[in-house]
Amino acid sequence: MAFNMSPKKNPMPTQDPAVRNGNFSEVALGYTKEQAIDEAKRCLNCKTRPCVAGCPVNIAIPEFIVKVAAGEFEEAYQIIAKDSALPAVCGRVCPQETQCEGKCTRGIKAGCEAVGIGRLERFVADYHNENAACAPEVIPSNGHKVAVIGSGPAGLTCAGDLRRLGYEVTVYEALHVAGGVLVYGIPEFRLPKAIVEKEIENLKAMGVKIETNVIIGRTITIEELQTDYGYEAVFIGSGAGLPKFMGIEGEGLKGVYSANEFLTRSNLMKAYLSDSATPIQRAKQVAVVGGGNVAMDAARTAKRLGAEVHIVYRRGEAELPARREEIEHAKEEGIIFDLLTNPTRILATAETDPKKPAFGWVDGLECVRMELGEPDASGRRSPVPIVGSEFILPVDCVIMALGTSPNPLLTSTTEGLATRRRGEIAVDENGRTSLEGVYCGGDAATGSATVIKAMGAGKIAAKAIDAYIKSK
Numbered sequence: 001m002a003f004n005m006s007p008k009k010n011p012m013p014t015q016d017p018a019v020r021n022g023n024f025s026e027v028a029l030g031y032t033k034e035q036a037i038d039e040a041k042r043c044l045n046c047k048t049r050p051c052v053a054g055c056p057v058n059i060a061i062p063e064f065i066v067k068v069a070a071g072e073f074e075e076a077y078q079i080i081a082k083d084s085a086l087p088a089v090c091g092r093v094c095p096q097e098t099q100c101e102g103k104c105t106r107g108i109k110a111g112c113e114a115v116g117i118g119r120l121e122r123f124v125a126d127y128h129n130e131n132a133a134c135a136p137e138v139i140p141s142n143g144h145k146v147a148v149i150g151s152g153p154a155g156l157t158c159a160g161d162l163r164r165l166g167y168e169v170t171v172y173e174a175l176h177v178a179g180g181v182l183v184y185g186i187p188e189f190r191l192p193k194a195i196v197e198k199e200i201e202n203l204k205a206m207g208v209k210i211e212t213n214v215i216i217g218r219t220i221t222i223e224e225l226q227t228d229y230g231y232e233a234v235f236i237g238s239g240a241g242l243p244k245f246m247g248i249e250g251e252g253l254k255g256v257y258s259a260n261e262f263l264t265r266s267n268l269m270k271a272y273l274s275d276s277a278t279p280i281q282r283a284k285q286v287a288v289v290g291g292g293n294v295a296m297d298a299a300r301t302a303k304r305l306g307a308e309v310h311i312v313y314r315r316g317e318a319e320l321p322a323r324r325e326e327i328e329h330a331k332e333e334g335i336i337f338d339l340l341t342n343p344t345r346i347l348a349t350a351e352t353d354p355k356k357p358a359f360g361w362v363d364g365l366e367c368v369r370m371e372l373g374e375p376d377a378s379g380r381r382s383p384v385p386i387v388g389s390e391f392i393l394p395v396d397c398v399i400m401a402l403g404t405s406p407n408p409l410l411t412s413t414t415e416g417l418a419t420r421r422r423g424e425i426a427v428d429e430n431g432r433t434s435l436e437g438v439y440c441g442g443d444a445a446t447g448s449a450t451v452i453k454a455m456g457a458g459k460i461a462a463k464a465i466d467a468y469i470k471s472k
């Protein structure tokens with residue numbers, strides 16, 4: 001094989017920023033066959049395979065890349081599919097720069113970029129979805145039943161792995177559509193919903209049952225799943241969907257949203273379409289508070305709905321926790337970054353009283369300038385307000401993207417289910433909870449993390465559930 005020693009990745013074709021900031025179509029357009037083969041030839045196929053160790057589900061990366069370089073795309077897909085149930089999703093949203101690509105030998109030398117592993121994964125998965133017509137194999141039942149709570153990446157991965165081992169698996173999902181954050185949180189322009197639907201259809205074709213509109217802890221309890229419904233094990237993959245707020249004056253005003261609510265309206269309920277039954281505020285000026293991926297998604301959504309958008313973040317550029325690519329895309333699309341800035345109060349329209357939270361609309365965000373002081377416990381320099389630097393950002397909508405924690409519904413309705421400090425469900429290294437036969441993984445156990453980590457946890461728990469049921 002002839003190596004391509006180019007120090008830079010093949011660039012990802014994307015929609016023009018000035019066009020895409022007015023539509024919801026996918027930003028990144030994907031490699032052509034020629035670009036994929038050329039990029040694959042940048043892989044040195046090194047013996048130590050550091051990229052594999054950097055992947056939370058240990059995909060055989062050099063092996064699949066060799067197949068891409070040879071133009072054997074379906075064979076490449078089959079290698080990835082052994083370890084990942086959602087390659088078209090992960091190729092799009094995984095933080096590869098801190099995982100597989102962060103460890104890539106090609107990226108070590110100054111001025112050199114890692115192999116575009118995520119871009120190749122996406123190419124291979126899209127190729128398979130467009131060209132492979134074969135239905136997944138349906139494994140006969142082994143006569144044992146397992147319930148999965150939540151249909152995000154953790155639940156879907158656990159369900160898929162157990163079904164492949166012969167278990168009869170039913171996934172219970174509180175919402176009316178399966179997919180978790182992949183459908184309600186991550187916007188269409190980063191992850192088209194048709195891709196998630198396709199992955200879920202594959203699982204259903206394998207025999208995984210999905211019951212939507214069932215809230216475990218309300219409609220059915222975990223205990224009832226184990227007794228009345230006869231499930232021998234239960235996996236909790238209920239995520240971390242409870243939003244945080246700042247606790248500042250004016251948060252009850254109309255025009256203040258959690259990022260989760262704002263994104264759910266747009267993504268799940270399709271409120272960005274003119275014929276949607278769900279309303280969404282088409283604000284003139286929006287402040288999104290926070291600096292993570294969720295803040296970038298909310299800001300870029302608000303921009304596409306026609307607003308001037310400010311990201312308000314209390315630390316500096318270097319500390320922004322979002323993926324670099326998302327920050328760059330947001331900047332290209334015209335999002336304004338107000339860094340070292342912290343909100344202190346949300347102002348209300350003149351005729352209303354901000355202390356009566358049910359009344360009034362947002363009419364500005366009071367902020368204070370910050371400077372970075374001494375490092376805190378996390379090692380990051382802590383932001384300190386600059387006295388007297390308050391100013392008003394003239395906005396009519398404020399979106400809080402400050403992180404989320406697990407919803408306490410399951411832990412408050414399930415006796416003996418132990419939790420950690422911030423309400424995460426306590427698990428051991430195999431995803432076992434404090435209750436016999438009850439397992440948990442993904443954001444419900446770790447707090448808000450990543451798609452691939454949730455998938456990895458679903459895989460580990462599926463193995464442990466199999467061992468547990470076989471040992472009985």
Ligand SMILES: Cc1cc2nc3c(=O)[nH]c(=O)nc-3n(C[C@H](O)[C@H](O)[C@H](O)COP(=O)(O)OP(=O)(O)OC[C@H]3O[C@@H](n4cnc5c(N)ncnc54)[C@H](O)[C@@H]3O)c2cc1C
Nearest residue numbers: 150152153154174180181185216239442443449450451454
């Ligand atoms: C806006 C946004 C953008 C993100 N961007 C990225 C990104 O680019 N890359 C990345 O790797 N990660 C990203 N993440 C994080 C990632 O999506 C999560 O870490 C991942 O989805 C967690 O998977 P999960 O299966 O644990 O939970 P979730 O995806 O949250 O799924 C949990 C599911 O359980 C359901 N549920 C909850 N309670 C119950 C109940 N009692 N009964 C029945 N069902 C229940 C919920 O409705 C939900 O469908 C993002 C998160 C958000 C919010």
